[in-house]
Amino acid sequence: MSTTITIDELAKTPRPVRVVVDAMGGDFAPLNEVQGAFRALEGLGTDVEIVLVGREPDIRKHLANAPDRIKILHTLDIVGMEDEPSSIVKHRKESSLYVGLDLVKQGHADAFVSSGNTGGVMATATMVLGRIPGVSRPTIGSFFPTMTGRPTLLVDVGANVGSKARFLHDFAVMGSVYTELMQGIASPTVGLLNVGEEESKGTDVAKETHMLLKSSPVNFYGNVEGRDILKGTVDIVVCDGFEGNIVLKFAESILGFLKHRFRSFANKGLLQKLLIGAFRPVLKRVLSGMDYQEYGGVPLLGVNGVVIIGHGSGSPLAISNMILKADEMVRKEVNGAIQRKLTIEPVSKGQQ
Amino acid sequence: MSTTITIDELAKTPRPVRVVVDAMGGDFAPLNEVQGAFRALEGLGTDVEIVLVGREPDIRKHLANAPDRIKILHTLDIVGMEDEPSSIVKHRKESSLYVGLDLVKQGHADAFVSSGNTGGVMATATMVLGRIPGVSRPTIGSFFPTMTGRPTLLVDVGANVGSKARFLHDFAVMGSVYTELMQGIASPTVGLLNVGEEESKGTDVAKETHMLLKSSPVNFYGNVEGRDILKGTVDIVVCDGFEGNIVLKFAESILGFLKHRFRSFANKGLLQKLLIGAFRPVLKRVLSGMDYQEYGGVPLLGVNGVVIIGHGSGSPLAISNMILKADEMVRKEVNGAIQRKLTIEPVSKGQQ
Structure with a gap:
């Protein structure tokens, strides 16, 4: 009792x-x-x-x-x-x-x-x-389904708006430690969300973060673009919470948008209604990965x-x-591992 | 000849x-x-x-x-x-x-x-x-399909990265003029892409832009979130080209992601292949609005x-x-209308 x-x-x-x-x-x-x-x-x-x-x-x-x-x-x-x-x-x-x-x-x-x-x-x-x-700053990430079948962690998705390069660097390190220990992926890849692959692309903060990540303990892939999230190009996509939150909420709205589209089609006539009805289980299964609620909770890292x-x-x-x-x-002492990564190989004070 | x-x-x-x-x-x-x-x-x-x-x-x-x-x-x-x-x-x-x-x-x-x-x-x-x-700055927008059936113009989608509030204000005005004259929508609504509805939300630039738009000649709805794009909450969504480009490229990747999902399902067996095959025309029709190439070109405003x-x-x-x-x-003299809107009711110098 x-x-x-x-x-x-x-x-x-x-x-x-x-x-x-x-x-x-x-x-x-x-x-x-x-x-x-x-x-x-x-x-x-x-x-x-x-x-x-x-x-x-x-x-x-x-x-x-x-x-x-x-x-x-x-x-x-x-x-x-x-x-x-x-x-x-x-x-x-x-x-x-x-x-x-x-x-x-x-x-x-x-x-x-x-x-x-x-x-x-x-x-x-x-x-x-x-x-x-x-x-420097705690963060929240969110998992996205990808074409590879392995989810991508987008971090930050809204805990921090207007992040400095040092914050983004820490999101990358924390995301890496979490992915390595909790998903069992050795040396997970990290991409910096940007508007182009070249390191000269993006805002001043993006450029500075790119340089920081190049010399950080994470397995830095380089810049990635919006399309790389669902493609699964990297295991962790790092960004400020401003764009991260916008992308997450956009992504969360896709399922509703698609349902609306299928419903509109079904409402065109009886044949259409029957077709969509017959196909419903398939749709449900195929679209299931896009239901962001299914991922349960996310850690506040x-x-x-x-x-x-x-x-x-x-x-x-x-x-x-x-x-x-x-x-x-x-049990996996994720927080201890984060502390070791961020204090043993700290970014030099000048870059903070 | x-x-x-x-x-x-x-x-x-x-x-x-x-x-x-x-x-x-x-x-x-x-x-x-x-x-x-x-x-x-x-x-x-x-x-x-x-x-x-x-x-x-x-x-x-x-x-x-x-x-x-x-x-x-x-x-x-x-x-x-x-x-x-x-x-x-x-x-x-x-x-x-x-x-x-x-x-x-x-x-x-x-x-x-x-x-x-x-x-x-x-x-x-x-x-x-x-x-x-x-x-202040020319811009490029892109049209998104919405649940209302009326497309939403997201502007800017990559022409300007790290925009000042005054630039975003001008994107809003240009997007409004274009939507009014070219889509025939009287007094189209403008939303500012942000991480919450309250005007205190977002980056410093977002907050400043919110204030500018409140006193601008556009029909300002207020802040909107990532989910409002496909929902069609407003006719024009204004943002910096950094997040605009990320959202656009993310959106462009959805169709490929869905095709991949349906293909994976079809590859599970003969029955699945037949099911998907029978449903292909419906899928094509329902998903057609998500093919961003169908929208043809976009104006450099x-x-x-x-x-x-x-x-x-x-x-x-x-x-x-x-x-x-x-x-x-x-013929519709869009550029003349933009000039009138931005020179007759200019933002005061102090806010530039």
């Missing part, structure tokens, strides 16, 4: 790997969070514990017969989509978001998973946990703790995947 | 509307250019003349039985894809590109159409023709003369469409 626990009790109990879930985060919270936690247990080692942080009565409603490895930590306050990201640390200390992150900060847990307000999670995580030594952020409308499966990913990141 | 003519003769003959075609521009030049010119004649008024500029012997090969309204102006030199855009004006004065643009500059012709080296056409046109008074630039692999139909569009831009 799942127990309710206090922070003091958590601090005192022997320390398994502990993944904190913001039970009040997503659009269907806490239902999907609870179901996701249940589902995750099947894939986790028995030495892993899940802590659901949020309103106990709401959580309990969905938590009949939960095993003891799922704990509840009661909090009253909930951060919503309308909350100003920068003000949460100051004014929402009773929220599931703040309390959950603070458990990681205090060493009572190892990882934090949330499908809540992305900007809010990002800002609060950065302020509560701080940065990994050597990291560079903060001093493991944090996975998911889509607000994430399914129980998505939340379960986020929990599994969080556990894997803890 | 089509005649070869000299610049002096062109200057002396009575002045119909004259569209110059860079006959050596595209990948299939001069064949597609000649066939495109033929095709265009059907849609043009009898007061329009087409001048094919390029190597006469090569052009003549494809020009049996051409009417007198197609003239040939012989030039020896050809600008290729490897030519440095900025050096063409200095070193390639005998090229079809330079000679053709100079005809417009000298007032012997009204418009210039080319499927050659885009950067080369852009740079040479800007240097030879100069800017329309009031225009802001140079002092009508210039239409096309894809290197443009078909005769595409080239014919470019010629018709050039003629229409001349």
